Amino acid sequence: GDVRTMFSIFSRYMTKGPIELNAKLVRSVESIISNMIGLRTFDEIASYMVKPGEDEVEAVNLSVP
Numbered sequence: 001g002d003v004r005t006m007f008s009i010f011s012r013y014m015t016k017g018p019i020e021l022n023a024k025l026v027r028s029v030e031s032i033i034s035n036m037i038g039l040r041t042f043d044e045i046a047s048y049m050v051k052p053g054e055d056e057v058e059a060v061n062l063s064v065p
Contacts, residue, residue, distance in 0.1 A: 025032070042062065
């Protein structure tokens with residue numbers, strides 16, 4: 001419900017220019033960065049999407065055009 005409300009409000013104001021946000025950080029930048037989700041490789045992402053022994057993931061080389 002909260003996400004739906006947020007997007008509803010955003011869609012009403014997004015055509016009226018930038019929205020000013022008056023906020024301050026209450027934690028250090030290092031603390032915030034340490035809680036962020038890091039980048040994942042294709043293999044790491046695929047391992048979360050398949051069930052061991054049931055699904056197979058085909059290797060893909062993204063560097064080959």
